Amino acid sequence: MKFDTAYCLSLNEKLSIYDVRDLNFDETAAFDSDKDSFLCPNDECRAAFDTGNSLSTFNAKNVNYLRTPHFKNKTSTRHIDGCRYASTHKAATGENDDEREEHFPSEFVLTRRQYERKTLVAGINGNLLQTPTKTPSNPVASPHVANDTTPDKTSVFAHPVECYVSNIDDKDKLKSMPLKIGDHTATYWTFFKKIEYLQDNKGLIYWGKIKEIKDYTSSFRIDFEKKVWLDKKPYSVNVYLSKKLIDNYRKRKAFLEQIKAAVDSERPLYCFFYGVTPELKQVPSKKNPEQTFGVFSANIENLDHLIIREAPGAESV
Incomplete structure (x- = not known):
C-alpha cells in the first residue's frame, strides 16, 4: 500500500x-x-x-x-x-x-x-x-x-504537478478535482494551461514541451517547442532563469544538477511554472541589433514554482 x-x-x-x-x-x-x-x-x-x-x-x-x-x-x-x-x-x-x-x-x-x-x-x-x-x-x-x-x-509545487501529470489521460477526473491558488479556484484541468494558449487567461500553471535549454553558464533560458499565434503570426515562447535567482535559491545544488542534466538529455522534457505569464516583447536581433523580433518571454521569479520533468502521455493531450 x-x-x-x-x-x-x-x-x-x-x-x-x-x-x-x-x-x-x-x-x-x-x-x-x-x-x-x-x-x-x-x-x-x-x-x-x-x-x-x-x-x-x-x-x-x-x-x-x-x-x-x-x-x-x-x-x-x-x-x-x-x-x-x-x-x-x-x-x-x-x-x-x-x-x-x-x-x-x-x-x-x-x-x-x-x-x-x-x-x-x-x-x-x-x-x-x-x-x-x-x-x-x-x-x-x-x-x-x-x-x-x-x-x-x-x-x-511538485504535488499538484504530479497529480496532473500522472492522471493526464483521465480528463474527467482532472475536470472534477478542484484546485485553489490565491483567490482563484478552478479545476485541475482548467488551471493547467498549455503554453501555446497562454493568452487565454493569466495566473494559471503554464506548461509545454521543451525545445531547447540555453546554458549561459550561470543563467538559463528555456525555449518551448510550441509557438503562440497572435494576429496570424507565430511567436516563440521562453522563460529566463537569472544568475541571481539561481544563486539565491535554497535548493541551488539540486536545481543545477537537474537542469544541467536536462540540457544534455535526449528524452522529451516538459516545463511547468506558475507566478509569471510570458508577454510579447521585442528583442534585438543578434545579426542586426538595430532590428527586433517579437517573442513571448518572462523572467521566472520563484524557482519553487518551476519544474522540469518528463510527462508521459502529454503528447496526446
Whole structure:
C-alpha cells in the first residue's frame, strides 16, 4: 500500500512525501530522510508501537523521478486492527502501485511551509514518545479523523504537478478535482494551461514541451517547442532563469544538477511554472541589433514554482 503522508519523528509532525523531498534538497535545512524515521500517520496506530515500526520512502531523494513518490509499508511494518494504512495483500508493498498520484490537494499555498524541530521526550523504557496522544488500551483503531488523512493543502509545487501529470489521460477526473491558488479556484484541468494558449487567461500553471535549454553558464533560458499565434503570426515562447535567482535559491545544488542534466538529455522534457505569464516583447536581433523580433518571454521569479520533468502521455493531450 502506498500513501502520501507519514509522521516524521525528528520534526514531530506529519509530512507529505513532497514535503520530505523538498526538505531533502533544501540546503538551509538539516534534514536527511535516510537518517529519519517515518511512522504511520494514524495517531492511535502509531502510539501502539515503538519508533522502530517505521515506513519506507520511494523516490524521496531522486532529483529526477519517473514514478510517483510515496511512503509505503515495509514487510515488517505493523498496524493495529482496522488501521486503513495496513496492507491488505502482499502486492501492496511492491512497486506496482505507484503510477498515479491519488491524493489531490485542493489548494496550492504560495507561502512555503515552515518546519520547526521539536524536543521529543524519552519514555520510561527509553523510547521516544511520538505524539502527545495516549496509547490505546487495546490495539483496535477507532474511525480515522481529518488529521489522519492527506493534508488538503500543499506548498510544494511538485504535488499538484504530479497529480496532473500522472492522471493526464483521465480528463474527467482532472475536470472534477478542484484546485485553489490565491483567490482563484478552478479545476485541475482548467488551471493547467498549455503554453501555446497562454493568452487565454493569466495566473494559471503554464506548461509545454521543451525545445531547447540555453546554458549561459550561470543563467538559463528555456525555449518551448510550441509557438503562440497572435494576429496570424507565430511567436516563440521562453522563460529566463537569472544568475541571481539561481544563486539565491535554497535548493541551488539540486536545481543545477537537474537542469544541467536536462540540457544534455535526449528524452522529451516538459516545463511547468506558475507566478509569471510570458508577454510579447521585442528583442534585438543578434545579426542586426538595430532590428527586433517579437517573442513571448518572462523572467521566472520563484524557482519553487518551476519544474522540469518528463510527462508521459502529454503528447496526446
